[in-house]
Amino acid sequence: MTWEQGQKTPRNAPRGPASSRRGFLTLAGATALGGAVGYTVPFGAEGLIGTALAQEKKLPDFVKTKDLNGLIVHSDKTMETKRGFITAGSVTPNKLLFVRNNLAVPDESVVANADAWEVSIEGVKNPRKLTIAELKTLGIESVAAVQQCSGNGRGYFTHKPSGTPWTVGAAGCVIWTGVPLKAVVAALGGPAEGAKFITGTGGEKLPDGIDPKTLIVERSVPVEALENALLAWEINGEPLLLVHGGPLRLVHPGYYGVNNVKWVKTVALTAAESDAKIQKTSYRLTPVGSKSQPSEPSMWEMSVKSYVTGPSDTAKAGKTVITGVAFGGTQPVTKVEVSADGGKSWKEARLVGPDLGKYAWRAFALQTELPAGTHILVSRATDASGATQPEDFPGNEGGYAHNGWRDPAVKVVIS
């Protein structure tokens, strides 16, 4: 099942108002909040709350690895990159990468002794536990991939889905390094009979007294993902940070972030999807107002998406370079168009910087002239399969998979 198939369900679902304009809060005084000016965010309030949280030192220890100036802190488990900090540099610095954890982060001791971390490999001919030290003897690969929360853009849906109201910043492009999962599976004799899914289980400590199935992070993806999956111990050239799943994370390039199970303790090739709530009914494309069903599309492969990241409101009339990022999920981006009039007219942008492969994002740039006045900047990407971002992505109960081009608009006042 691909995401393209998945899109069909919510397209038939009842649609709310097309778009929320509550988003255009320009942070004119944003310098005081961390130095980024001129981008617009729908949920400035969370940014303020986040700053207050940070100032009061109520955030977990892992924030010492983060640049809070560049993040909107929604909570101690959810932080998104400010739009103005997303650059044309192709790779998102670790300190600016968004944070989204379902449960509390494990103790730092797990990364202090990383090589001793054990993962159980099951659903293979010779199942066993392997330490990271052992995994490192089986092969190495690096892949650049967009890491994106399924709910990135949730803040734009007008039915106000529950969950973090991310705008554009719950995504980054990172370079993962680890061992190809298929090399591990091969070393253990290959898949057992009947394997249809790869099921990863996270190592978070579960609270007592609650049915584990309602909390455990256990995600299944189609076994075809074995071709590209990594067991990763590095992110952007440094040991995988605790907050991002270190010491070991299951990574499925091209898939939504939730499938990239952090602190991974078990990887199993299974005949069926996990029956954990996070797989069975959460992260499904469910019509607004309905109860989620296991038959609905799961948040697996990502779809084509883009957004403008510059200029900021300090721009002057005349020559301007409009920049942004675009990605195709599992397809390379082939074209990005940019509009400075909210989508009435479009010009093709240039793809900028190194091509890091089809799972990565590409920076884009359009050199243009903008006269004094107010401009609504939007971008629209097309991938190699021919898929183009829709103007609006229809609402769904969980607020997932937003890839409409209209909502992430940037309003720029040029003088």
Place this chain on the structure above:
Amino acid sequence: MTWEQGQKTPRNAPRGPASSRRGFLTLAGATALGGAVGYTVPFGAEGLIGTALAQEKKLPDFVKTKDLNGLIVHSDKTMETKRGFITAGSVTPNKLLFVRNNLAVPDESVVANADAWEVSIEGVKNPRKLTIAELKTLGIESVAAVQQCSGNGRGYFTHKPSGTPWTVGAAGCVIWTGVPLKAVVAALGGPAEGAKFITGTGGEKLPDGIDPKTLIVERSVPVEALENALLAWEINGEPLLLVHGGPLRLVHPGYYGVNNVKWVKTVALTAAESDAKIQKTSYRLTPVGSKSQPSEPSMWEMSVKSYVTGPSDTAKAGKTVITGVAFGGTQPVTKVEVSADGGKSWKEARLVGPDLGKYAWRAFALQTELPAGTHILVSRATDASGATQPEDFPGNEGGYAHNGWRDPAVKVVIS
């Protein structure tokens, strides 16, 4: 003039003993020095001194942006990445990138107000000063490139040249973002008549009472470099760090680091090379024991090079993945061979991770089996022009341009 031409001079120069074996100091207790174990460095003493310096807080403010655990601190102006911290992740994190400054770093205020920084563009039809804010309206590009000190590997020369005795860590691969210099030149009417060089001048404060020409950082490269030159304000997705030349650096992909003028105040298209000492006689390939001459090859384009970065001495007998990095200067790397017996026998390694373009380095990996015992690991790269690393690079007075494959060997004891 290309570096390939440049190599001819020192090849005819008198050669000292082929190689120094003083390098094999294994840091068995290196964990206490910062967590990296198992690599060998010739100048462990500097690492100790550096750690002591850091502990005594005698290092400049910029070290707060650096991970001193991963650096050998030679002095307050010279720090190299420890071999064990160079990973297969393709891009060197800013906090691990080597430091090499000729003069004291400017005041932090220059990066605090980056957009106001001015650079004078001269040797064009309409010369003028431009602020970074203005440069940002003229275009944007990103390029991944190896940033390498001309003296990387100097520590391997047996004639003990003066200057920092770098081993392998005075190089990294970074993604620069800025405006193409050719777009700036075009916006100012194009080159003036007779332009043969691009001459960049750094903005360091020069001490009083000393002839400025003996100290000023002013480098010239052939005007052909205009095709790829950037005026860069970002490194790896964040504003260019002060210690690395922020807020603005002239970058010539494929050229040695000295040509990438930091805190750049003037970029001029000139008829002749600068008469500053750093250009006229320093950074030349001069026979050992001789006085440098302006006619000798300048440290411009880099040559093909590689080195092993893993495993560490914690490896156990059996399956092992030998890793490293390889680059071709201005040519893509096409082949890397690895030897575990000091060069007696070779196997071809696999190139790992995304191809970031011809100016970047590629990680490589060889999956092999190593029995118990002592192994000498070396690598040898070939670029698209057919150039292959020599076994030994002949000595030259300044200790520049080392790319021999034998000296950077790693001795691994496997049990």
